[in-house]
Amino acid sequence: METRRLRLLVELSRLGSMRAVAEAVGTTTSTVSQQLTVLAREMGTALIEPDGRRVRLTPAGRRLAEHATAILAAVESARLDLAPDSEPSGTLRVAGFATAIRAHLLPLITDLAETHPGLHILIREHEPAEALELLAADGADLALTYDYNLAPSDPDPALHSTALWTASWGLGVPAHADVTDPADTLDVFARFRTQDWIVNSRNTADETVIRTLASMAGFTPRITHQADSLDLVQGMITVGLGVGLLPIGIPTFPDVRLVPLTGPRVTLRAHAVARHGRLAWPPLALVTDLLVQRTAAPADVAAPDVGH
Structure with missing residues:
Protein backbone atom coordinates (compact mmCIF):
# COMPACT_ATOMS: atom_id res chain seq x y z
CA MET A 1 0.00 0.00 0.00
CA ASP A 81 11.53 11.29 14.85
CA LEU A 82 14.62 11.39 12.59
CA ALA A 83 15.52 14.77 14.08
CA PRO A 84 13.56 15.24 17.30
CA ASP A 85 16.25 17.44 18.86
CA SER A 86 16.75 19.74 15.93
CA GLU A 87 16.53 23.51 16.40
CA PRO A 88 12.89 24.63 16.04
CA SER A 89 12.64 26.49 12.74
CA GLY A 90 10.22 27.06 9.91
CA THR A 91 6.62 28.27 10.04
CA LEU A 92 4.14 27.10 12.67
CA ARG A 93 0.54 27.80 11.64
CA VAL A 94 -1.71 28.51 14.63
CA ALA A 95 -5.49 28.88 14.49
CA GLY A 96 -7.19 29.88 17.72
CA PHE A 97 -9.65 32.04 19.61
CA ALA A 98 -8.87 35.65 20.39
CA THR A 99 -8.27 35.35 24.14
CA ALA A 100 -5.73 32.55 23.77
CA ILE A 101 -3.86 34.39 21.04
CA ARG A 102 -3.86 37.79 22.69
CA ALA A 103 -3.20 36.79 26.31
CA HIS A 104 -0.87 33.83 25.86
CA LEU A 105 0.49 33.33 22.33
CA LEU A 106 1.49 36.91 21.48
CA PRO A 107 3.73 37.28 24.56
CA LEU A 108 5.52 34.07 23.55
CA ILE A 109 6.14 35.38 20.05
CA THR A 110 8.05 38.35 21.45
CA ASP A 111 10.37 36.03 23.40
CA LEU A 112 10.72 33.50 20.55
CA ALA A 113 11.90 36.20 18.17
CA GLU A 114 15.04 36.44 20.31
CA THR A 115 15.51 32.82 21.41
CA HIS A 116 14.51 31.06 18.16
CA PRO A 117 14.86 33.53 15.27
CA GLY A 118 14.37 30.76 12.70
CA LEU A 119 10.86 30.03 13.95
CA HIS A 120 7.97 32.00 12.49
CA ILE A 121 4.40 31.78 13.75
CA LEU A 122 1.48 32.41 11.42
CA ILE A 123 -1.73 33.34 13.28
CA ARG A 124 -5.35 32.95 12.20
CA GLU A 125 -8.12 33.95 14.61
CA HIS A 126 -10.92 31.37 14.62
CA GLU A 127 -13.52 29.89 16.92
CA PRO A 128 -12.94 26.21 17.93
CA ALA A 129 -14.96 24.52 15.17
CA GLU A 130 -13.27 26.64 12.52
CA ALA A 131 -9.81 26.02 13.97
CA LEU A 132 -10.37 22.26 14.12
CA GLU A 133 -11.54 22.22 10.51
CA LEU A 134 -8.31 23.93 9.49
CA LEU A 135 -6.35 21.39 11.53
CA ALA A 136 -8.12 18.47 9.85
CA ALA A 137 -7.56 19.96 6.39
CA ASP A 138 -3.86 20.58 7.14
CA GLY A 139 -4.44 24.32 7.06
CA ALA A 140 -3.04 24.68 10.57
CA ASP A 141 -0.49 22.88 12.75
CA LEU A 142 -1.87 23.92 16.14
CA ALA A 143 -5.43 24.79 17.17
CA LEU A 144 -6.16 26.74 20.35
CA THR A 145 -9.71 25.81 21.28
CA TYR A 146 -12.11 25.82 24.20
CA ASP A 147 -15.18 24.02 25.44
CA TYR A 148 -17.22 24.10 28.65
CA ASN A 149 -17.57 21.55 31.41
CA LEU A 150 -21.31 21.49 30.61
CA ALA A 151 -20.72 21.33 26.83
CA PRO A 152 -17.65 19.12 26.30
CA SER A 153 -16.24 18.75 22.80
CA ASP A 154 -16.32 15.34 21.12
CA PRO A 155 -12.84 13.73 21.11
CA ASP A 156 -11.31 13.03 17.70
CA PRO A 157 -9.00 9.98 17.69
CA ALA A 158 -6.84 11.65 15.03
CA LEU A 159 -6.11 14.62 17.30
CA HIS A 160 -4.24 15.08 20.58
CA SER A 161 -5.51 17.67 23.06
CA THR A 162 -3.37 19.30 25.76
CA ALA A 163 -5.18 21.07 28.62
CA LEU A 164 -4.11 24.69 29.13
CA TRP A 165 -6.26 26.70 31.58
CA THR A 166 -9.77 27.05 32.94
CA ALA A 167 -11.92 30.13 33.56
CA SER A 168 -15.13 30.42 35.57
CA TRP A 169 -18.10 32.12 33.91
CA GLY A 170 -21.09 33.88 35.41
CA LEU A 171 -24.28 35.47 34.14
CA GLY A 172 -24.23 39.07 32.94
CA VAL A 173 -27.46 40.84 33.95
CA PRO A 174 -28.65 44.45 34.30
CA ALA A 175 -27.06 46.17 37.30
CA HIS A 176 -30.45 46.87 38.86
CA ALA A 177 -31.55 43.21 38.74
CA ASP A 178 -32.83 41.79 42.02
CA VAL A 179 -30.77 38.63 42.47
CA THR A 180 -28.78 37.24 45.37
CA ASP A 181 -25.01 37.21 44.90
CA PRO A 182 -23.67 34.57 45.13
CA ALA A 183 -26.62 32.35 44.32
CA ASP A 184 -27.41 28.86 43.18
CA THR A 185 -27.04 28.62 39.41
CA LEU A 186 -30.50 27.20 38.79
CA ASP A 187 -32.09 29.87 40.99
CA VAL A 188 -30.30 32.56 38.99
CA PHE A 189 -31.45 31.08 35.68
CA ALA A 190 -35.03 30.72 36.93
CA ARG A 191 -34.97 34.39 37.98
CA PHE A 192 -34.36 35.40 34.35
CA ARG A 193 -36.58 32.80 32.66
CA THR A 194 -38.67 35.51 30.95
CA GLN A 195 -35.64 37.40 29.60
CA ASP A 196 -34.12 37.11 26.13
CA TRP A 197 -30.77 35.31 26.10
CA ILE A 198 -27.64 36.38 24.20
CA VAL A 199 -25.26 33.75 22.78
CA ASN A 200 -22.06 33.57 20.72
CA SER A 201 -22.52 34.13 16.98
CA ARG A 202 -19.64 31.83 15.94
CA ASN A 203 -19.79 28.97 18.42
CA THR A 204 -22.67 26.94 19.84
CA ALA A 205 -21.03 25.81 23.10
CA ASP A 206 -22.34 28.60 25.32
CA GLU A 207 -25.83 28.17 23.84
CA THR A 208 -25.63 24.49 24.79
CA VAL A 209 -24.66 25.49 28.35
CA ILE A 210 -27.56 27.95 28.57
CA ARG A 211 -30.09 25.45 27.24
CA THR A 212 -28.78 22.74 29.59
CA LEU A 213 -29.02 24.90 32.71
CA ALA A 214 -32.39 26.36 31.69
CA SER A 215 -33.74 22.85 31.22
CA MET A 216 -32.51 21.91 34.70
CA ALA A 217 -34.25 25.04 36.01
CA GLY A 218 -37.49 24.00 34.33
CA PHE A 219 -37.82 26.30 31.32
CA THR A 220 -36.83 26.76 27.67
CA PRO A 221 -34.70 29.88 27.14
CA ARG A 222 -35.67 32.37 24.43
CA ILE A 223 -32.41 32.64 22.45
CA THR A 224 -32.49 35.88 20.47
CA HIS A 225 -29.36 37.94 19.96
CA GLN A 226 -25.91 36.68 18.94
CA ALA A 227 -22.54 38.38 19.36
CA ASP A 228 -18.91 37.29 19.22
CA SER A 229 -17.52 40.27 21.15
CA LEU A 230 -17.98 40.19 24.92
CA ASP A 231 -18.01 43.99 24.89
CA LEU A 232 -20.99 43.83 22.53
CA VAL A 233 -22.72 41.33 24.82
CA GLN A 234 -22.34 43.80 27.69
CA GLY A 235 -23.66 46.59 25.48
CA MET A 236 -26.74 44.52 24.67
CA ILE A 237 -27.32 43.85 28.37
CA THR A 238 -26.94 47.57 29.10
CA VAL A 239 -29.76 48.54 26.72
CA GLY A 240 -32.03 45.78 28.00
CA LEU A 241 -31.80 43.30 25.14
CA GLY A 242 -31.26 40.30 27.41
CA VAL A 243 -28.76 38.42 29.59
CA GLY A 244 -25.77 36.26 28.70
CA LEU A 245 -22.77 34.36 29.96
CA LEU A 246 -19.60 36.34 30.72
CA PRO A 247 -16.21 35.34 32.20
CA ILE A 248 -15.66 36.10 35.87
CA GLY A 249 -13.05 38.78 36.47
CA ILE A 250 -13.60 40.97 33.42
CA PRO A 251 -14.22 44.71 33.87
CA THR A 252 -17.97 45.20 33.61
CA PHE A 253 -19.88 48.13 32.16
CA PRO A 254 -21.49 50.45 34.75
CA ASP A 255 -24.98 49.11 33.99
CA VAL A 256 -23.94 45.43 33.94
CA ARG A 257 -23.70 43.12 36.92
CA LEU A 258 -21.85 39.80 36.73
CA VAL A 259 -23.50 37.18 38.94
CA PRO A 260 -21.27 34.19 39.90
CA LEU A 261 -22.81 30.79 39.24
CA THR A 262 -22.04 28.63 42.27
CA GLY A 263 -23.53 25.30 41.28
CA PRO A 264 -23.50 23.85 38.77
CA ARG A 265 -20.43 25.92 37.92
CA VAL A 266 -19.83 27.01 34.34
CA THR A 267 -16.16 26.54 33.46
CA LEU A 268 -14.44 27.30 30.18
CA ARG A 269 -11.58 24.91 29.40
CA ALA A 270 -8.85 25.91 26.95
CA HIS A 271 -6.90 23.34 24.91
CA ALA A 272 -3.94 23.14 22.54
CA VAL A 273 -4.84 20.61 19.83
CA ALA A 274 -2.56 19.00 17.23
CA ARG A 275 -2.63 16.00 14.93
CA HIS A 276 -1.11 12.72 16.06
CA GLY A 277 2.15 12.11 14.26
CA ARG A 278 3.22 15.75 14.48
CA LEU A 279 3.51 16.15 18.23
CA ALA A 280 7.31 15.69 18.17
CA TRP A 281 7.88 18.30 15.45
CA PRO A 282 10.23 20.72 17.24
CA PRO A 283 8.33 24.00 16.53
CA LEU A 284 5.01 22.48 17.59
CA ALA A 285 6.46 20.77 20.67
CA LEU A 286 8.23 23.96 21.75
CA VAL A 287 5.22 26.28 21.46
CA THR A 288 2.89 23.77 23.10
CA ASP A 289 5.27 23.30 26.03
CA LEU A 290 5.64 27.08 26.43
CA LEU A 291 1.86 27.54 26.43
CA VAL A 292 1.51 24.85 29.10
CA GLN A 293 4.20 26.49 31.24
CA ARG A 294 2.67 29.94 30.81
CA THR A 295 -0.85 28.86 31.78
CA ALA A 296 0.00 26.27 34.45
CA ALA A 297 0.62 28.66 37.36
CA PRO A 298 -2.87 30.13 38.00
CA ALA A 299 -5.54 27.58 38.88
CA ASP A 300 -8.30 29.64 37.32
CA VAL A 301 -7.61 32.29 34.65
CA ALA A 302 -10.24 34.85 33.77
CA ALA A 303 -10.74 35.63 30.09
CA PRO A 304 -10.15 39.17 28.84
CA ASP A 305 -13.10 41.37 28.03
CA VAL A 306 -13.10 41.27 24.23
CA GLY A 307 -14.02 38.20 22.21
CA HIS A 308 -14.18 34.59 23.25
Missing part, protein backbone atom coordinates in the same frame (compact mmCIF):
# COMPACT_ATOMS: atom_id res chain seq x y z
CA GLU A 2 1.19 3.47 -0.85
CA THR A 3 0.56 6.10 1.77
CA ARG A 4 -0.68 8.57 -0.86
CA ARG A 5 -3.55 6.20 -1.70
CA LEU A 6 -4.37 5.79 1.97
CA ARG A 7 -4.45 9.58 2.32
CA LEU A 8 -6.94 9.81 -0.55
CA LEU A 9 -9.17 7.30 1.24
CA VAL A 10 -8.94 9.25 4.51
CA GLU A 11 -9.80 12.48 2.67
CA LEU A 12 -12.79 10.80 1.00
CA SER A 13 -14.08 9.62 4.39
CA ARG A 14 -13.73 13.21 5.66
CA LEU A 15 -14.96 15.19 2.64
CA GLY A 16 -17.51 12.81 1.14
CA SER A 17 -16.90 13.35 -2.58
CA MET A 18 -14.24 12.59 -5.19
CA ARG A 19 -14.31 16.19 -6.43
CA ALA A 20 -13.71 17.59 -2.94
CA VAL A 21 -10.79 15.19 -2.45
CA ALA A 22 -9.30 16.18 -5.81
CA GLU A 23 -9.54 19.88 -4.91
CA ALA A 24 -8.05 19.27 -1.46
CA VAL A 25 -4.98 17.42 -2.75
CA GLY A 26 -4.54 19.34 -6.01
CA THR A 27 -5.26 16.62 -8.55
CA THR A 28 -8.10 15.48 -10.82
CA THR A 29 -11.21 13.52 -9.91
CA SER A 30 -10.25 10.76 -12.36
CA THR A 31 -6.84 10.41 -10.69
CA VAL A 32 -8.48 10.06 -7.29
CA SER A 33 -10.84 7.41 -8.67
CA GLN A 34 -8.00 5.48 -10.34
CA GLN A 35 -5.86 5.49 -7.21
CA LEU A 36 -8.72 4.26 -5.02
CA THR A 37 -9.44 1.52 -7.56
CA VAL A 38 -5.81 0.39 -7.28
CA LEU A 39 -6.05 0.47 -3.50
CA ALA A 40 -9.22 -1.65 -3.57
CA ARG A 41 -7.46 -4.16 -5.83
CA GLU A 42 -4.49 -4.30 -3.45
CA MET A 43 -6.84 -4.93 -0.51
CA GLY A 44 -8.92 -7.47 -2.40
CA THR A 45 -12.26 -5.87 -1.46
CA ALA A 46 -14.52 -3.03 -2.53
CA LEU A 47 -13.82 0.19 -0.66
CA ILE A 48 -16.42 2.49 -2.23
CA GLU A 49 -19.92 2.08 -3.64
CA PRO A 50 -22.38 4.29 -5.55
CA ASP A 51 -24.62 6.59 -3.52
CA GLY A 52 -26.84 8.44 -5.97
CA ARG A 53 -24.56 10.65 -8.03
CA ARG A 54 -21.83 10.37 -5.43
CA VAL A 55 -19.98 7.53 -3.75
CA ARG A 56 -19.63 6.42 -0.15
CA LEU A 57 -17.28 4.13 1.70
CA THR A 58 -18.26 0.51 2.17
CA PRO A 59 -17.94 -0.95 5.67
CA ALA A 60 -14.52 -2.27 4.61
CA GLY A 61 -13.64 1.18 3.29
CA ARG A 62 -14.59 2.83 6.56
CA ARG A 63 -12.55 0.30 8.50
CA LEU A 64 -9.50 0.81 6.28
CA ALA A 65 -9.87 4.59 6.64
CA GLU A 66 -9.66 4.16 10.42
CA HIS A 67 -6.48 2.10 10.04
CA ALA A 68 -5.14 4.60 7.49
CA THR A 69 -5.45 7.48 9.96
CA ALA A 70 -3.23 5.61 12.42
CA ILE A 71 -0.84 4.47 9.67
CA LEU A 72 -0.37 7.98 8.29
CA ALA A 73 0.16 9.33 11.78
CA ALA A 74 2.79 6.68 12.43
CA VAL A 75 4.57 7.48 9.15
CA GLU A 76 4.58 11.18 9.97
CA SER A 77 5.81 10.44 13.47
CA ALA A 78 8.65 8.30 12.09
CA ARG A 79 9.69 11.09 9.73
CA LEU A 80 9.76 13.68 12.50
Whole structure:
Protein backbone atom coordinates (compact mmCIF):
# COMPACT_ATOMS: atom_id res chain seq x y z
CA MET A 1 0.00 0.00 0.00
CA GLU A 2 1.19 3.47 -0.85
CA THR A 3 0.56 6.10 1.77
CA ARG A 4 -0.68 8.57 -0.86
CA ARG A 5 -3.55 6.20 -1.70
CA LEU A 6 -4.37 5.79 1.97
CA ARG A 7 -4.45 9.58 2.32
CA LEU A 8 -6.94 9.81 -0.55
CA LEU A 9 -9.17 7.30 1.24
CA VAL A 10 -8.94 9.25 4.51
CA GLU A 11 -9.80 12.48 2.67
CA LEU A 12 -12.79 10.80 1.00
CA SER A 13 -14.08 9.62 4.39
CA ARG A 14 -13.73 13.21 5.66
CA LEU A 15 -14.96 15.19 2.64
CA GLY A 16 -17.51 12.81 1.14
CA SER A 17 -16.90 13.35 -2.58
CA MET A 18 -14.24 12.59 -5.19
CA ARG A 19 -14.31 16.19 -6.43
CA ALA A 20 -13.71 17.59 -2.94
CA VAL A 21 -10.79 15.19 -2.45
CA ALA A 22 -9.30 16.18 -5.81
CA GLU A 23 -9.54 19.88 -4.91
CA ALA A 24 -8.05 19.27 -1.46
CA VAL A 25 -4.98 17.42 -2.75
CA GLY A 26 -4.54 19.34 -6.01
CA THR A 27 -5.26 16.62 -8.55
CA THR A 28 -8.10 15.48 -10.82
CA THR A 29 -11.21 13.52 -9.91
CA SER A 30 -10.25 10.76 -12.36
CA THR A 31 -6.84 10.41 -10.69
CA VAL A 32 -8.48 10.06 -7.29
CA SER A 33 -10.84 7.41 -8.67
CA GLN A 34 -8.00 5.48 -10.34
CA GLN A 35 -5.86 5.49 -7.21
CA LEU A 36 -8.72 4.26 -5.02
CA THR A 37 -9.44 1.52 -7.56
CA VAL A 38 -5.81 0.39 -7.28
CA LEU A 39 -6.05 0.47 -3.50
CA ALA A 40 -9.22 -1.65 -3.57
CA ARG A 41 -7.46 -4.16 -5.83
CA GLU A 42 -4.49 -4.30 -3.45
CA MET A 43 -6.84 -4.93 -0.51
CA GLY A 44 -8.92 -7.47 -2.40
CA THR A 45 -12.26 -5.87 -1.46
CA ALA A 46 -14.52 -3.03 -2.53
CA LEU A 47 -13.82 0.19 -0.66
CA ILE A 48 -16.42 2.49 -2.23
CA GLU A 49 -19.92 2.08 -3.64
CA PRO A 50 -22.38 4.29 -5.55
CA ASP A 51 -24.62 6.59 -3.52
CA GLY A 52 -26.84 8.44 -5.97
CA ARG A 53 -24.56 10.65 -8.03
CA ARG A 54 -21.83 10.37 -5.43
CA VAL A 55 -19.98 7.53 -3.75
CA ARG A 56 -19.63 6.42 -0.15
CA LEU A 57 -17.28 4.13 1.70
CA THR A 58 -18.26 0.51 2.17
CA PRO A 59 -17.94 -0.95 5.67
CA ALA A 60 -14.52 -2.27 4.61
CA GLY A 61 -13.64 1.18 3.29
CA ARG A 62 -14.59 2.83 6.56
CA ARG A 63 -12.55 0.30 8.50
CA LEU A 64 -9.50 0.81 6.28
CA ALA A 65 -9.87 4.59 6.64
CA GLU A 66 -9.66 4.16 10.42
CA HIS A 67 -6.48 2.10 10.04
CA ALA A 68 -5.14 4.60 7.49
CA THR A 69 -5.45 7.48 9.96
CA ALA A 70 -3.23 5.61 12.42
CA ILE A 71 -0.84 4.47 9.67
CA LEU A 72 -0.37 7.98 8.29
CA ALA A 73 0.16 9.33 11.78
CA ALA A 74 2.79 6.68 12.43
CA VAL A 75 4.57 7.48 9.15
CA GLU A 76 4.58 11.18 9.97
CA SER A 77 5.81 10.44 13.47
CA ALA A 78 8.65 8.30 12.09
CA ARG A 79 9.69 11.09 9.73
CA LEU A 80 9.76 13.68 12.50
CA ASP A 81 11.53 11.29 14.85
CA LEU A 82 14.62 11.39 12.59
CA ALA A 83 15.52 14.77 14.08
CA PRO A 84 13.56 15.24 17.30
CA ASP A 85 16.25 17.44 18.86
CA SER A 86 16.75 19.74 15.93
CA GLU A 87 16.53 23.51 16.40
CA PRO A 88 12.89 24.63 16.04
CA SER A 89 12.64 26.49 12.74
CA GLY A 90 10.22 27.06 9.91
CA THR A 91 6.62 28.27 10.04
CA LEU A 92 4.14 27.10 12.67
CA ARG A 93 0.54 27.80 11.64
CA VAL A 94 -1.71 28.51 14.63
CA ALA A 95 -5.49 28.88 14.49
CA GLY A 96 -7.19 29.88 17.72
CA PHE A 97 -9.65 32.04 19.61
CA ALA A 98 -8.87 35.65 20.39
CA THR A 99 -8.27 35.35 24.14
CA ALA A 100 -5.73 32.55 23.77
CA ILE A 101 -3.86 34.39 21.04
CA ARG A 102 -3.86 37.79 22.69
CA ALA A 103 -3.20 36.79 26.31
CA HIS A 104 -0.87 33.83 25.86
CA LEU A 105 0.49 33.33 22.33
CA LEU A 106 1.49 36.91 21.48
CA PRO A 107 3.73 37.28 24.56
CA LEU A 108 5.52 34.07 23.55
CA ILE A 109 6.14 35.38 20.05
CA THR A 110 8.05 38.35 21.45
CA ASP A 111 10.37 36.03 23.40
CA LEU A 112 10.72 33.50 20.55
CA ALA A 113 11.90 36.20 18.17
CA GLU A 114 15.04 36.44 20.31
CA THR A 115 15.51 32.82 21.41
CA HIS A 116 14.51 31.06 18.16
CA PRO A 117 14.86 33.53 15.27
CA GLY A 118 14.37 30.76 12.70
CA LEU A 119 10.86 30.03 13.95
CA HIS A 120 7.97 32.00 12.49
CA ILE A 121 4.40 31.78 13.75
CA LEU A 122 1.48 32.41 11.42
CA ILE A 123 -1.73 33.34 13.28
CA ARG A 124 -5.35 32.95 12.20
CA GLU A 125 -8.12 33.95 14.61
CA HIS A 126 -10.92 31.37 14.62
CA GLU A 127 -13.52 29.89 16.92
CA PRO A 128 -12.94 26.21 17.93
CA ALA A 129 -14.96 24.52 15.17
CA GLU A 130 -13.27 26.64 12.52
CA ALA A 131 -9.81 26.02 13.97
CA LEU A 132 -10.37 22.26 14.12
CA GLU A 133 -11.54 22.22 10.51
CA LEU A 134 -8.31 23.93 9.49
CA LEU A 135 -6.35 21.39 11.53
CA ALA A 136 -8.12 18.47 9.85
CA ALA A 137 -7.56 19.96 6.39
CA ASP A 138 -3.86 20.58 7.14
CA GLY A 139 -4.44 24.32 7.06
CA ALA A 140 -3.04 24.68 10.57
CA ASP A 141 -0.49 22.88 12.75
CA LEU A 142 -1.87 23.92 16.14
CA ALA A 143 -5.43 24.79 17.17
CA LEU A 144 -6.16 26.74 20.35
CA THR A 145 -9.71 25.81 21.28
CA TYR A 146 -12.11 25.82 24.20
CA ASP A 147 -15.18 24.02 25.44
CA TYR A 148 -17.22 24.10 28.65
CA ASN A 149 -17.57 21.55 31.41
CA LEU A 150 -21.31 21.49 30.61
CA ALA A 151 -20.72 21.33 26.83
CA PRO A 152 -17.65 19.12 26.30
CA SER A 153 -16.24 18.75 22.80
CA ASP A 154 -16.32 15.34 21.12
CA PRO A 155 -12.84 13.73 21.11
CA ASP A 156 -11.31 13.03 17.70
CA PRO A 157 -9.00 9.98 17.69
CA ALA A 158 -6.84 11.65 15.03
CA LEU A 159 -6.11 14.62 17.30
CA HIS A 160 -4.24 15.08 20.58
CA SER A 161 -5.51 17.67 23.06
CA THR A 162 -3.37 19.30 25.76
CA ALA A 163 -5.18 21.07 28.62
CA LEU A 164 -4.11 24.69 29.13
CA TRP A 165 -6.26 26.70 31.58
CA THR A 166 -9.77 27.05 32.94
CA ALA A 167 -11.92 30.13 33.56
CA SER A 168 -15.13 30.42 35.57
CA TRP A 169 -18.10 32.12 33.91
CA GLY A 170 -21.09 33.88 35.41
CA LEU A 171 -24.28 35.47 34.14
CA GLY A 172 -24.23 39.07 32.94
CA VAL A 173 -27.46 40.84 33.95
CA PRO A 174 -28.65 44.45 34.30
CA ALA A 175 -27.06 46.17 37.30
CA HIS A 176 -30.45 46.87 38.86
CA ALA A 177 -31.55 43.21 38.74
CA ASP A 178 -32.83 41.79 42.02
CA VAL A 179 -30.77 38.63 42.47
CA THR A 180 -28.78 37.24 45.37
CA ASP A 181 -25.01 37.21 44.90
CA PRO A 182 -23.67 34.57 45.13
CA ALA A 183 -26.62 32.35 44.32
CA ASP A 184 -27.41 28.86 43.18
CA THR A 185 -27.04 28.62 39.41
CA LEU A 186 -30.50 27.20 38.79
CA ASP A 187 -32.09 29.87 40.99
CA VAL A 188 -30.30 32.56 38.99
CA PHE A 189 -31.45 31.08 35.68
CA ALA A 190 -35.03 30.72 36.93
CA ARG A 191 -34.97 34.39 37.98
CA PHE A 192 -34.36 35.40 34.35
CA ARG A 193 -36.58 32.80 32.66
CA THR A 194 -38.67 35.51 30.95
CA GLN A 195 -35.64 37.40 29.60
CA ASP A 196 -34.12 37.11 26.13
CA TRP A 197 -30.77 35.31 26.10
CA ILE A 198 -27.64 36.38 24.20
CA VAL A 199 -25.26 33.75 22.78
CA ASN A 200 -22.06 33.57 20.72
CA SER A 201 -22.52 34.13 16.98
CA ARG A 202 -19.64 31.83 15.94
CA ASN A 203 -19.79 28.97 18.42
CA THR A 204 -22.67 26.94 19.84
CA ALA A 205 -21.03 25.81 23.10
CA ASP A 206 -22.34 28.60 25.32
CA GLU A 207 -25.83 28.17 23.84
CA THR A 208 -25.63 24.49 24.79
CA VAL A 209 -24.66 25.49 28.35
CA ILE A 210 -27.56 27.95 28.57
CA ARG A 211 -30.09 25.45 27.24
CA THR A 212 -28.78 22.74 29.59
CA LEU A 213 -29.02 24.90 32.71
CA ALA A 214 -32.39 26.36 31.69
CA SER A 215 -33.74 22.85 31.22
CA MET A 216 -32.51 21.91 34.70
CA ALA A 217 -34.25 25.04 36.01
CA GLY A 218 -37.49 24.00 34.33
CA PHE A 219 -37.82 26.30 31.32
CA THR A 220 -36.83 26.76 27.67
CA PRO A 221 -34.70 29.88 27.14
CA ARG A 222 -35.67 32.37 24.43
CA ILE A 223 -32.41 32.64 22.45
CA THR A 224 -32.49 35.88 20.47
CA HIS A 225 -29.36 37.94 19.96
CA GLN A 226 -25.91 36.68 18.94
CA ALA A 227 -22.54 38.38 19.36
CA ASP A 228 -18.91 37.29 19.22
CA SER A 229 -17.52 40.27 21.15
CA LEU A 230 -17.98 40.19 24.92
CA ASP A 231 -18.01 43.99 24.89
CA LEU A 232 -20.99 43.83 22.53
CA VAL A 233 -22.72 41.33 24.82
CA GLN A 234 -22.34 43.80 27.69
CA GLY A 235 -23.66 46.59 25.48
CA MET A 236 -26.74 44.52 24.67
CA ILE A 237 -27.32 43.85 28.37
CA THR A 238 -26.94 47.57 29.10
CA VAL A 239 -29.76 48.54 26.72
CA GLY A 240 -32.03 45.78 28.00
CA LEU A 241 -31.80 43.30 25.14
CA GLY A 242 -31.26 40.30 27.41
CA VAL A 243 -28.76 38.42 29.59
CA GLY A 244 -25.77 36.26 28.70
CA LEU A 245 -22.77 34.36 29.96
CA LEU A 246 -19.60 36.34 30.72
CA PRO A 247 -16.21 35.34 32.20
CA ILE A 248 -15.66 36.10 35.87
CA GLY A 249 -13.05 38.78 36.47
CA ILE A 250 -13.60 40.97 33.42
CA PRO A 251 -14.22 44.71 33.87
CA THR A 252 -17.97 45.20 33.61
CA PHE A 253 -19.88 48.13 32.16
CA PRO A 254 -21.49 50.45 34.75
CA ASP A 255 -24.98 49.11 33.99
CA VAL A 256 -23.94 45.43 33.94
CA ARG A 257 -23.70 43.12 36.92
CA LEU A 258 -21.85 39.80 36.73
CA VAL A 259 -23.50 37.18 38.94
CA PRO A 260 -21.27 34.19 39.90
CA LEU A 261 -22.81 30.79 39.24
CA THR A 262 -22.04 28.63 42.27
CA GLY A 263 -23.53 25.30 41.28
CA PRO A 264 -23.50 23.85 38.77
CA ARG A 265 -20.43 25.92 37.92
CA VAL A 266 -19.83 27.01 34.34
CA THR A 267 -16.16 26.54 33.46
CA LEU A 268 -14.44 27.30 30.18
CA ARG A 269 -11.58 24.91 29.40
CA ALA A 270 -8.85 25.91 26.95
CA HIS A 271 -6.90 23.34 24.91
CA ALA A 272 -3.94 23.14 22.54
CA VAL A 273 -4.84 20.61 19.83
CA ALA A 274 -2.56 19.00 17.23
CA ARG A 275 -2.63 16.00 14.93
CA HIS A 276 -1.11 12.72 16.06
CA GLY A 277 2.15 12.11 14.26
CA ARG A 278 3.22 15.75 14.48
CA LEU A 279 3.51 16.15 18.23
CA ALA A 280 7.31 15.69 18.17
CA TRP A 281 7.88 18.30 15.45
CA PRO A 282 10.23 20.72 17.24
CA PRO A 283 8.33 24.00 16.53
CA LEU A 284 5.01 22.48 17.59
CA ALA A 285 6.46 20.77 20.67
CA LEU A 286 8.23 23.96 21.75
CA VAL A 287 5.22 26.28 21.46
CA THR A 288 2.89 23.77 23.10
CA ASP A 289 5.27 23.30 26.03
CA LEU A 290 5.64 27.08 26.43
CA LEU A 291 1.86 27.54 26.43
CA VAL A 292 1.51 24.85 29.10
CA GLN A 293 4.20 26.49 31.24
CA ARG A 294 2.67 29.94 30.81
CA THR A 295 -0.85 28.86 31.78
CA ALA A 296 0.00 26.27 34.45
CA ALA A 297 0.62 28.66 37.36
CA PRO A 298 -2.87 30.13 38.00
CA ALA A 299 -5.54 27.58 38.88
CA ASP A 300 -8.30 29.64 37.32
CA VAL A 301 -7.61 32.29 34.65
CA ALA A 302 -10.24 34.85 33.77
CA ALA A 303 -10.74 35.63 30.09
CA PRO A 304 -10.15 39.17 28.84
CA ASP A 305 -13.10 41.37 28.03
CA VAL A 306 -13.10 41.27 24.23
CA GLY A 307 -14.02 38.20 22.21
CA HIS A 308 -14.18 34.59 23.25
